[in-house]
Amino acid sequence: MPNFDKKHTFLSFIVVLSVLVAALLMYTMRINVWVSSIFFVMFIVFLFFFCRYMWQFRKKIDLYITNMHERIETVNTEVFTEMPIGILLFNNEYEVEWANPYFTSYFEKDTLIGSHLFDLSENLLPFIKQEAKDDIITIRNRKFKVTIRRSERLMYFFDVTEQTQIEKLYEEQRTVIAVILLDNYDEVTQGLDDQARMTMTSLVTSSLNKWALENGLFLKRAASDRYYAVLDASILAQLEQRKFGILDEVRELTGKQGVPLTLSIGIGAGDYSLPELGTLAQSSLDLALGRGGDQVAIKQMSGKVKFYGGKTNPVEKRTRVRARVISHALKDLILDSDKVLIMGHKSPDMDAIGAAIGILKIAQLNQKEGYIVIDEKDLDKGVKRLMGEIKTNSSLWQHVIRPEKALEMVKEDTLLVIVDTHKPSMVIEEKLLKKIENVIVIDHHRRGEEFIEDPLLVYMEPYASSTCELVTELLEYQPKRSKLTMLESTALLAGIIVDTKSFTFRTGARTFDAASYLRSHGADTILVQKLLKEDLESYLQRASLMEHAYFYREGIAIAKTTNSASQVLIAQAADTLLTMTGVVASFVIAKRDAGNISISSRSLGDVNVQLIMEALNGGGHLTNAATQISDISVEEAEQMLHTAIDEYFEGGRRG
Numbered sequence: 145m146p147n148f149d150k151k152h153t154f155l156s157f158i159v160v161l162s163v164l165v166a167a168l169l170m171y172t173m174r175i176n177v178w179v180s181s182i183f184f185v186m187f188i189v190f191l192f193f194f195c196r197y198m199w200q201f202r203k204k205i206d207l208y209i210t211n212m213h214e215r216i217e218t219v220n221t222e223v224f225t226e227m228p229i230g231i232l233l234f235n236n237e238y239e240v241e242w243a244n245p246y247f248t249s250y251f252e253k254d255t256l257i258g259s260h261l262f263d264l265s266e267n268l269l270p271f272i273k274q275e276a277k278d279d280i281i282t283i284r285n286r287k288f289k290v291t292i293r294r295s296e297r298l299m300y301f302f303d304v305t306e307q308t309q310i311e312k313l314y315e316e317q318r319t320v321i322a323v324i325l326l327d328n329y330d331e332v333t334q335g336l337d338d339q340a341r342m343t344m345t346s347l348v349t350s351s352l353n354k355w356a357l358e359n360g361l362f363l364k365r366a367a368s369d370r371y372y373a374v375l376d377a378s379i380l381a382q383l384e385q386r387k388f389g390i391l392d393e394v395r396e397l398t399g400k401q402g403v404p405l406t407l408s409i410g411i412g413a414g415d416y417s418l419p420e421l422g423t424l425a426q427s428s429l430d431l432a433l434g435r436g437g438d439q440v441a442i443k444q445m446s447g448k449v450k451f452y453g454g455k456t457n458p459v460e461k462r463t464r465v466r467a468r469v470i471s472h473a474l475k476d477l478i479l480d481s482d483k484v485l486i487m488g489h490k491s492p493d494m495d496a497i498g499a500a501i502g503i504l505k506i507a508q509l510n511q512k513e514g515y516i517v518i519d520e521k522d523l524d525k526g527v528k529r530l531m532g533e534i535k536t537n538s539s540l541w542q543h544v545i546r547p548e549k550a551l552e553m554v555k556e557d558t559l560l561v562i563v564d565t566h567k568p569s570m571v572i573e574e575k576l577l578k579k580i581e582n583v584i585v586i587d588h589h590r591r592g593e594e595f596i597e598d599p600l601l602v603y604m605e606p607y608a609s610s611t612c613e614l615v616t617e618l619l620e621y622q623p624k625r626s627k628l629t630m631l632e633s634t635a636l637l638a639g640i641i642v643d644t645k646s647f648t649f650r651t652g653a654r655t656f657d658a659a660s661y662l663r664s665h666g667a668d669t670i671l672v673q674k675l676l677k678e679d680l681e682s683y684l685q686r687a688s689l690m691e692h693a694y695f696y697r698e699g700i701a702i703a704k705t706t707n708s709a710s711q712v713l714i715a716q717a718a719d720t721l722l723t724m725t726g727v728v729a730s731f732v733i734a735k736r737d738a739g740n741i742s743i744s745s746r747s748l749g750d751v752n753v754q755l756i757m758e759a760l761n762g763g764g765h766l767t768n769a770a771t772q773i774s775d776i777s778v779e780e781a782e783q784m785l786h787t788a789i790d791e792y793f794e795g796g797r798r799g
Contacts, residue, residue, distance in 0.1 A: 320377055321373070498610075558580055701729070
């Protein structure tokens with residue numbers, strides 16, 4: 145481009161001189177004609193040079209513009225024909241109207257004009273019909289980033305195959321850290337002599353070393369029951385495809401030796417630093433242990449958690465040390481608070497109410513104010529009978545409050561104890577949970593992905609029959625300022641009886657110990673039977689619900705109804721169905737209020753119904769689980785259940 149700065153300076157100089165000469169000409173015309181003639185000639189000369197200069201300048205500008213136009217045309221032509229960017233125009237029928245040579249070169253045709261977009265790639269049409277402006281699409285085994293301008297029916301194709309390969313290589317080579325723990329090593333081996341213990345440890349270590357060598361992991365033993373492994377994301381993907389068969393291998397191997405050892409593995413993966421990966425792996429291990437062990441937990445960058453394994457019932461521990469430690473920690477937290485609020489899950493059952501009454505007693509034993517938060521509008525018949533008994537006991541009834549009242553009572557040092565659930569979405573009043581910082585969680589369910597954020601204390605024992613069993617153990621280590629009343633001990637015993645189906649499911653030695661303790665404090669078994677009595681109408685409804693039950697797979701019984709049913713009725717139907725000959729797992733589908741579909745499931749232990757319900761965003765125990773699904777029909781929920789059951793049996797029982 146011409147140097148306009150210099151030209152402009154010279155032009156300005158000529159104009160200034162011309163103006164100056166013109167002014168002198170006008171002035172001297174009045175004084176001296178000869179002098180004015182000289183200035184006139186000078187003015188004409190300046191005017192000539194000015195015009196000549198402007199003509200030359202205009203000529204140069206025209207020449208410059210012409211050259212630039214030619215160069216731009218050349219560049220435009222090269223962009224469309226030579227630049228490594230694919231360009232394609234299509235019509236309303238999704239046929240190619242024009243494509244530049246670069247994009248055409250990827251196909252075995254001289255021209256793409258007239259070809260349908262589906263013939264180029266089956267992914268182009270779905271992309272065009274979406275709202276996304278760009279996407280990665282595979283064409284002829286190449287990866288293209290496709291950008292679209294729908295109003296012009298124009299697409300740009302950028303070949304990102306190499307970039308995608310580099311990204312994939314980076315993803316595959318990212319470091320992954322795993323923490324491996326022998327779940328019940330101390331409990332199982334405490335009765336063995338040193339030689340037998342060393343033999344068992346060597347057997348497990350050899351199995352793990354072989355597994356690590358075959359899969360390319362670096363494995364290091366850190367303690368008698370703990371190992372650390374370093375791998376990359378590609379190896380992790382292979383282990384996921386194989387559903388972490390090492391879990392089954394170790395369980396079967398040690399089982400043959402009469403020592404049922406199981407593994408829990410916590411894995412930290414993602415784009416994190418090594419210290420962060422280590423913390424993530426330990427957090428994943430805690431999550432796996434919170435769900436009962438014998439499984440793998442993998443925390444992903446999205447916050448989601450994947451589980452593998454968890455096929456067996458958690459092994460009951462023989463030591464009461466943890467219960468005593470938790471009881472003392474609970475006592476300290478209660479003493480540091482101004483009051484204690486206790487809350488269970490929505491539609492509370494006997495276990496939730498009984499556990500809440502037990503925690504209230506613990507608060508009173510430590511001379512602190514305590515209140516149970518209950519929404520009386522959301523109670524089943526059995527719990528209503530218990531609430532009727534509580535209302536006759538003024539000393540207990542005065543400590544039962546509604547959620548609105550609880551919100552008004554909250555202060556900075558208020559302690560909130562959540563019982564029989566660990567999911568924020570399941571508590572009676574979520575506002576209360578958000579308002580109180582000091583939270584304790586006591587639950588007997590396997591830990592799920594959703595969990596209450598930053599609790600001060602967590603006491604979760606999946607092996608326990610019920611939350612009432614856990615709370616009863618905690619009561620035993622509290623100050624003995626007063627005894628449990630008959631109604632308090634009866635409520636706790638009722639919770640245990642309901643959750644164990646009268647001591648037939650998930651019942652261990654500790655369960656009977658807790659029941660014995662409550663019975664010695666006056667628990668009335670006759671009153672429990674009265675509370676749990678079923679009316680004729682409910683019995684007939686349950687029978688009607690089960691009338692059209694069928695076997696989906698061998699031993700898998702499913703019943704459904706399009707009528708509305710309470711959660712208690714659905715659960716009772718699943719329990720009853722499980723007692724039938726040939727049934728190893730039962731599922732009952734029914735409508736709930738507000739358009740929800742509820743599925744309740746039970747098993748005898750051979751089928752992990754928890755994993756099946758988790759596939760439908762539910763949860764629970766290996767033998768007792770449920771879920772609720774919104775905005776679908778009973779038939780759609782039934783189809784989703786079939787798919788989840790198929791994936792469980794055919795997909796390696798992935799968690």
